Amino acid sequence: MLSEASLAEIARERAKYPPERARSALLAALRIAQAEHGYLPETLVEYVAGLLELPAIQAFEVATFYSMYDLRPVGKYKFCVCGSVSCFLNGSDGILAHLQERLGVGLGETTPDGLFTIAEVECLGACKDAPVMQLGDRYVETLTPESLDVLIGQLRGGRDDVR
Numbered sequence: 001m002l003s004e005a006s007l008a009e010i011a012r013e014r015a016k017y018p019p020e021r022a023r024s025a026l027l028a029a030l031r032i033a034q035a036e037h038g039y040l041p042e043t044l045v046e047y048v049a050g051l052l053e054l055p056a057i058q059a060f061e062v063a064t065f066y067s068m069y070d071l072r073p074v075g076k077y078k079f080c081v082c083g084s085v086s087c088f089l090n091g092s093d094g095i096l097a098h099l100q101e102r103l104g105v106g107l108g109e110t111t112p113d114g115l116f117t118i119a120e121v122e123c124l125g126a127c128k129d130a131p132v133m134q135l136g137d138r139y140v141e142t143l144t145p146e147s148l149d150v151l152i153g154q155l156r157g158g159r160d161d162v163r
């Protein structure tokens with residue numbers, strides 16, 4: 001279900017913890033599995049739990065709690081807009097509304113071309129640059145509708161190195 005490289009990476013994560021602390025490697029193991037597969041279908045969550053010799057329910061508890069895990073397929077670009085206090089006070093609700101209008105999909109939905117998914121997440125820890133969103137492994141800060149339009153245009157044009 002996973003490549004040898006992913007299995008080896010999970011084994012390395014597992015080895016960081018004592019035998020009775022397999023659960024400590026769960027976050028990393030799920031991240032590695034998702035990185036290879038694109039998202040975490042139920043069978044993969046169960047598989048990862050099995051690798052760590054944990055009950056499947058423990059893996060589902062983690063996979064369903066954290067917004068970084070996707071239990072369904074998502075677009076190539078997942079806009080994770082922070083909706084917590086600092087971002088909300090600086091207009092995150094307007095940012096989310098603009099994204100939905102611009103992309104023609106609702107929260108949690110993916111555009112028909114498979115490019116964009118919109119999600120609202122909790123505080124990203126970058127409050128001073130609110131409103132903020134996470135895009136892959138980077139943050140895009142001090143968002144405005146105009147900056148989003150530029151970013152979407154660049155991403156549609158194939159440039160995914162844009163901040």
Ligand code: FES
Binds near residue numbers: 124128
């Ligand atoms: S409130 Fe948005 S990053 Fe903290």
